[in-house]
Amino acid sequence: MKRFTQNELFELRNHIPISILIEDCLKIPAKISEDHFRFLCPLCSEFQTATNPKTNLARCFRCGKNFNTIDMVMTCEKTTFVETVNILKTYRQKLKQVRHLPGPAEITPKGQEEKK
Numbered sequence: 001m002k003r004f005t006q007n008e009l010f011e012l013r014n015h016i017p018i019s020i021l022i023e024d025c026l027k028i029p030a031k032i033s034e035d036h037f038r039f040l041c042p043l044c045s046e047f048q049t050a051t052n053p054k055t056n057l058a059r060c061f062r063c064g065k066n067f068n069t070i071d072m073v074m075t076c077e078k079t080t081f082v083e084t085v086n087i088l089k090t091y092r093q094k095l096k097q098v099r100h101l102p103g104p105a106e107i108t109p110k111g112q113e114e115k116k
């Protein structure tokens with residue numbers, strides 16, 4: 001079985017904004033309500049959710065469950081841990097490339113709007 005370094009896993013958990021992952025990568029329905037990013041919980045299909053940009057965790061108040069980026073992909077895509085890490089690594093590369101694009105063609109991820 002392929003192994004990943006702690007550093008790689010740390011980067012995937014913390015350096016991919018979870019709100020962008022939810023909306024852009026996983027295409028989970030999401031909305032901004034009362035200044036909180038809310039997404040459709042993949043377990044109970046309710047919007048009683050929030051994300052915490054500081055810890056980069058998404059939480060469902062109904063299920064009482066916290067998701068990090070890896071949990072979120074595994075839950076939504078029903079992938080194994082190794083598959084999930086590979087998905088996130090690919091997505092992280094894509095995000096890096098988007099950020100390096102110069103000029104007006106640059107795509108602003110929606111999640112950045114929460115920083116106020």
Ligand SMILES: [Zn+2]
Pocket residue numbers: 041042043044045046060061062063064
């Ligand atoms: Zn839930």
